[in-house]
Amino acid sequence: MAKLLRASSDGSAARRPPRALIAGAAGFIGSHLVDRLLIEGYEVIGMDDLITGRPCNLAHLQGHPRFSFVEHDIARPFTVDGPLDWVMHLASPASPPKYQQWPVQTLEANSFGTHHLLDLTRAKEATFLLASTSEVYGDPLHHPQQEEDWGNVNPNGPRSMYDEGKRYAEAATMTYHRHYGLPVRIVRIFNTYGPRMDLHDGRIVTNFIRQALSGEPLTIFGDGSQTRSLQYVSDLLDGIVRYMACDDCGPMNLGNPVERSVSSIAQMILHLTGSASPIVYRDLPQNDPRRRRPDISRARALLGWQPRIDAEEGLALTIAAAREAMMLPPEPFEA
Numbered sequence: 001m002a003k004l005l006r007a008s009s010d011g012s013a014a015r016r017p018p019r020a021l022i023a024g025a026a027g028f029i030g031s032h033l034v035d036r037l038l039i040e041g042y043e044v045i046g047m048d049d050l051i052t053g054r055p056c057n058l059a060h061l062q063g064h065p066r067f068s069f070v071e072h073d074i075a076r077p078f079t080v081d082g083p084l085d086w087v088m089h090l091a092s093p094a095s096p097p098k099y100q101q102w103p104v105q106t107l108e109a110n111s112f113g114t115h116h117l118l119d120l121t122r123a124k125e126a127t128f129l130l131a132s133t134s135e136v137y138g139d140p141l142h143h144p145q146q147e148e149d150w151g152n153v154n155p156n157g158p159r160s161m162y163d164e165g166k167r168y169a170e171a172a173t174m175t176y177h178r179h180y181g182l183p184v185r186i187v188r189i190f191n192t193y194g195p196r197m198d199l200h201d202g203r204i205v206t207n208f209i210r211q212a213l214s215g216e217p218l219t220i221f222g223d224g225s226q227t228r229s230l231q232y233v234s235d236l237l238d239g240i241v242r243y244m245a246c247d248d249c250g251p252m253n254l255g256n257p258v259e260r261s262v263s264s265i266a267q268m269i270l271h272l273t274g275s276a277s278p279i280v281y282r283d284l285p286q287n288d289p290r291r292r293r294p295d296i297s298r299a300r301a302l303l304g305w306q307p308r309i310d311a312e313e314g315l316a317l318t319i320a321a322a323r324e325a326m327m328l329p330p331e332p333f334e335a
């Protein structure tokens with residue numbers, strides 16, 4: 001756990017819980033991170049403008065003595081009272097339909113928003129975390145993707161508000177580190193899923209689960225042979241917490257290296273939901289990556305980290321949560 005003791009102004013060591021600001025706290029990953037830091041003993045301030053996040057993701061924390069929430073757009077200036085140990089930037093629309101729907105807000109969250117959070121980190125003498133993405137690798141030239149790869153990205157393509165936005169956020173983060181000596185961490189998150197995902201966010205896992213549970217056809221874009229590597233959210237959180245506790249600041253891939261075809265993911269979801277939905281095929285959208293898989297050697301070596309939840313277990317947990325969100329009865333118990 002980070003810095004439990006901090007020197008007070010009269011020089012004595014005052015005991016207080018460590019304090020973190022999580023921007024993007026009402027989102028899928030942000031809300032799980034809030035839960036995780038509260039379990040670790042942190043006081044957490046959640047900040048979110050609710051552009052893609054949902055208050056229901058934090059409803060269970062109402063009245064929690066170590067949690068508070070501020071509704072605010074990080075692209076606009078703000079201050080936070082009191083000390084901070086960690087400033088964690090997860091605030092950005094993240095799924096392709098959402099960043100297409102909010103293109104300017106996506107650019108602003110990753111540019112102005114990143115600067116505001118970096119300046120706050122400096123003022124509080126805290127450590128900064130940027131939630132970056134595997135999309136910085138673009139249409140990858142090497143497989144699997146290593147942190148040293150610079151990426152193959154179209155700077156003005158239809159996804160540029162997101163992938164170039166994140167690349168700018170990485171540049172800003174490393175510039176503050178090199179120029180001001182700011183302690184920073186950059187996680188490059190690969191496709192992550194789990195409970196609390198917005199079932200209408202247009203991502204592959206949520207599309208398939210929602211379609212299977214409502215008896216609609218599962219839509220596969222392309223022929224289904226393209227691959228995805230799916231990481232369960234608790235594995236990501238383990239990686240983030242370990243990364244915050246080590247001294248390394250370079251970018252770190254966090255993802256599940258098991259690569260599956262989109263067809264096999266659809267079949268697994270049909271099996272786990274017991275759905276009889278058919279599969280239909282549609283044209284592949286422009287710039288959709290055919291393959292993406294993390295090389296996690298760095299995280300293994302530096303953090304002793306690797307994913308522990310396999311797809312069957314993670315998808316079953318996600319399906320159970322989706323049933324609840326859709327107010328469907330739970331899967332009947334089979335002895």
Ligand code: NAD
Pocket residue numbers: 023024025026027028029030047048049050051052053054072073074075089090091092093094095105108109113131132133134188189190191192193
């Ligand atoms: P999400 O949309 O569920 O969460 C993002 C949160 O940020 C939302 O609550 C949204 O309201 C908030 N937000 C957006 N712009 C904001 C602003 N200007 N000010 C304040 N709040 C703002 O998405 P997620 O999947 O939880 O992703 C969280 C972070 O992780 C994002 O930065 C995303 O780019 C990154 N990431 C996610 C994945 C993934 O597979 N889920 C993969 C790579 C990277």
